[in-house]
Amino acid sequence: MKKILGIFAAVGMLFSVGVQAGEFADQSIILQISDPNPFKQTLVLNVANNLIKHYGQDKVNVEIVAFGPGLRLLFEENANKGRIKSLSSAGVKFSACKNTISAMAKKLGHAPALNKVAVPVSAGVVQIVDLMNKGYKLVKP
Template sequence: MSRNFLVGSMAVLLGLMLLAGAGTLHAEPMSESKPFAEKFLLLQLSDGEEEKQDKVLSVAANLLEYYGPDAIDIEITTFGPGVRLMYLDNTRREKISSLMAQGVRFTVCMNTINTIERDTGTRPDLHPESIPVDVGVAHILDEVEAGYVLVRP
């Protein structure tokens, strides 16, 4: 065998090994509540406008209908003015509870809630099934790093 053939073959073999290993670098996230999920979506809500709240909830509902509730794992992360979606007295509470019943998780930035309490002297009451996270943007970064796709409708 010629030396060039051997070097070329080793390069091809090394390339194939790298390609095979590359597939394991970005494994899909695992969801305890949705073990059969094939899609992993993180919806960001950082606006307090009612139109934006409606849009985020609509996107989640549409995707659940399209893929089926077991095939998609959806989380809605709220921070800044977006935390208003999770206020206990929000008029969308029924829609939020319906999405939660289908496995959608709603996380709330506690950094924002603490700032609101500091500025107003009152801590807002939140939906009892909302999930607190220390820092909403940091949580988003972690979830994206874990394999979730970030969408900001």
């Protein structure tokens, strides 16, 4: 009986892995934002939205990697937080560079409060390289 349950559990785990969003995506795109220009924030979110709309939520992986001045997009207070929440619900991932966080913490005297959907990564540029090695294409709007 235990063996049977074990097999079911293993199959279940495989199945759960198999149905993760974007697993069978046709496209995988990195959107880089490292620019201080606030207009670029709007632009990168527009591009993410357009990718989702064109390919379909399950047919494209979109990851926005923010570092340098572009990290402000992922600040908790950012004026675009409503759009970020909406895109996150649609499967878009957001990565925040830890190096930038540390640098900004020195200037601010405290670490910037980040959006809940932001996932800290060791370095923004490393995250981009790693994703490109997995077949992602890099786009910098």
